[in-house]
Amino acid sequence: MRPCFAWIVFFAASFLSVAPANGSEALALQERLLEVYEQNKGAIVRVKAAYAGDEVDGKQKVMLRVGTGFFISKEGHVLVSASRAAGASRVWIEHQGKPYATESVGHDRQTNVSVLRVLEPPAEFSIIKLDAAQALPPVGSIAIAITSPLDFEPTPVMGLFAGVERKLGNKVFPTSYIRTSIPVDGGQGGCPILDLNGRFIGMSVASITELDGSFSLPVDALVRVRDDLMFSGHIIHGWMGFEVTTKLHADNSNGVYISKVLTGAPAAQAGLKKDDQLASIAGRSIKDVFDVPGAFFFTRANQFTPVEVYRGEELVKLSVKTLPRPEKEPVIMVEPEDAATTSQPAE
Template sequence: MVEVFSSNEDAIVRVKATLLVKDSEDSPPKKTLRVGTGFFVSQEGHVLTSDIVEGAGRVWIEHHQIYYLAEILGHDAVSNLALLKLKTKPKKFSFLRVDERPVLPKPGTFVVALSSALEFPPSPGIGIVQGNESNFGNKLFPTRMLRTSVSVGPGEVGAPLLDLNGRFIGVVYAGLPDLRSSCILPASAVLRVRDDLLFSGKATYAWFGLTVTSQISLEEGLRVIVDEILEDSPSAGSGLRPGDQLLKIGDFAIKRRGDVANASFFARPGQFVNFLVRRESEEVEIPVRVTKRSKKKIVSSPPPELESIVPSDQNSTVPTPTPNAVPEVKDDESSGEDL
């Protein structure tokens, strides 16, 4: 762990953002400071951090006790990520390579978090992968998250996690203080959002235009069934039908409701995605050309069950970033919302 930290310490920064917040319509605005961890991802001075920059009037980073102004290239509340670019680069710094990692680390894998908590210099924290989750209670995450034993405190959301070989694992998405754990946005998801922010300044997500329900059968256990095909949606006219059992969407096997949200997260608007379904006793593959998910179809506020895990890098007077962006669904019931 000593080598992992010493080799990557120069890539870690503290991110600060100021904005004006009004307690009420009649009260004067107050200047509020948001603080988080970030890290360099290129030699050009790009920095990834959490979405503490939304609405900020000024953003800067601290690197070896020197301040550098930063430009916001893009931010995304769904993934709780933001991409910055420094106006002036430090003379000496390193950066982390955000690589594709299609297979999630197994439970028991050791991980090292590199963060700048409060006003302390960058420091390491060690933990293990405890599992991967698609939901918290009956609220779905936007994609499958890693759950680790790394405890997250103020200023540490946005910190990178590495394995003991120094390979990038993901970014701290939110803390689970009651469990002394954390939710980690995996490397593949970080890469997908980073590329969107770099090229267009915002992340776009796919819309399938269907609702699903989970059912339990004695033969197969839990299975995911198409509940409704929405009118004027990508799924309408595609050949998908209510009652179809979803087996696979693109490259993702569908075994739980969260797998549908995960497939939607990685699908690209405008592209064809193959749906493999079981209809009666036959398996049928159906291509669907997905479209862009509109803002009104994305949940924009933290659900009550997740209030304890919202990113902990902000003053209590500041609205918290959205930790999820997919609808509520319950086992053995229709989702009531579309994916």
Template structure:
């Protein structure tokens, strides 16, 4: 039988770092100064010629978490999941398969006959916490994914078979229900009140060690992680490992402020970077899962990207801010509201958009059918738009050599070609666009343009063909960056071209 602690790993390039699903629980506590702590000596007297240095108050003690653990530890549970996996059909012996030894153990007259497929149980572990005395439990969606049986174990050793009321992979939140009464529960806090530098506590089952307590501080808020569009994570340095997934994160007041979910690691274990789902996000998801069994999210129909300093300069912004609209889906709420590619969304329903990652959680949390006010920057001017939010429904690479590029595009350092009707049809383009067939040294390479990219727009002007691109390059400003819109695969994105030289 295989036992696995539930984890979710996303390898990155270079250092092969990983996002590993984990979880942790935190118990609230108060600052505590030991009664027998030594009194600091009085500072030496200073002469009238030297003023005493002014310093911030010293911390005279560390928090004692034991009262919090005693009070709220019983509300943290261990979750075991079982999944029955069918094994492949066995073939005859002597074919090099893994079942030869098993075949030889059979009586002679059974050997060589195909064996029936078997179910091999795979076990996994995680954590969770009780939010209602009647048996409602929060945990991570990845803890109970594909589970055939979910078992919840309390600190008093009682075990219950749990029903999965619902799970939401977008936020990695799941709600379980066990049939029990008068269970210990946690107290909910407000993750918006959490501050960087505050103490937090985790309780969970790392590597199967139940009710393990670890503590640390809040390292950052509002972190955006790959493939987690709708969660502004809380980053902590609390020790979290596989098996902690789904446990609560507590503040010093004894309130749950998050669900520990992931760690960033090169080894698969704790390295000081842990991430928790804000409890405000989790509770909103929980209410919808209990009421409807699924989560409804708002949808605008735009593709967005972040603003680098170079892109900000190319759009005339004094500093990077907002979400840059890289694409607008036809017949979407964004299209009907008048949003255009190249707009920079700086405010959504009264909330400032500092980073592109700020926008998706706000849109997702908007009630379907309601109207949202958007403040955008277009051609350096502010514009107010209104969008009616709808519900979110769950290129050939050319060849050639750089020195064969048309001299009219030498200042870009690319060779380009007009798109054929077949290429336009495949890309879904009615007209316009040129395909990059080769990239040499120059602004295009520095901006990240690749062979196979389709250039759609330079500055505020759509590119019709190679001849027009020549004219646009000739008129491009030589003293500031200029944005260029690129189609790459199924996505579009803006890149910033440094000031173009016309000496080529």
């Protein structure tokens, strides 16, 4: 979405305020949108990252990538898209038109999230608070993004919360993502998404090219990523070492069953068996295979994780001490169906 169109969308509420039937409600909506924008615009930054490009006539070209980020601590920590920060030779931010040097704290390419620290933060700036207990808003409610498009000042964009998704085509997400009707391009990727009460809901991490919308990482997942990146610089997910499959029950409902337990893996040591039906992992209910990566996303290595399975008619409760997930080891070994729709990292 071009910045001018973003403003058109935003000011649509202002135009509606003249309608005689519900003018007071529309005016109240407009005022609330303005409040959310004013309360949070001071946290928004423009992110610029320099990358080594191709050599031309013996000289190394430098590529510049631009995105949006936002302050999350008074110590100067900033959340940005990993597609903008990871692997760059130099990353800096601009806040209220002034540049500030940063250092890398950590990157997670899987969720497209990076944490930076501004070396000498501005004298005045606001922060966006991350509350992992914040519930997701209902589908159809208003979503507000505050972005830093192109070279413009922080810009509000209004849309709708369109759904909570666990996959797109043949790609299974590492956890549930929020889908909104807010496109992110032109340097808007990495922006915060808020509800009408000004509560932080998620961070935009991918655009949906066919739908003119975007995916956001929910706040509870973002807190999990932030904590690991700030502690160790990378994400360490728990791993149990089993594979799953779906089976159709007599009543036409599906169940998720363990199809294989790897020898010597934490799952085997804890007593999980082939043909156990998964009921929950880490307190998260398992209804289909796409629930499995979402549950594992919040597990941590070298900690005991509760797992409940049905073994026949009996509900068996076990505690599995996870290990760090081996490199390139998938969470599950079941591929979803193919589809044509695609997504790409937010720009």
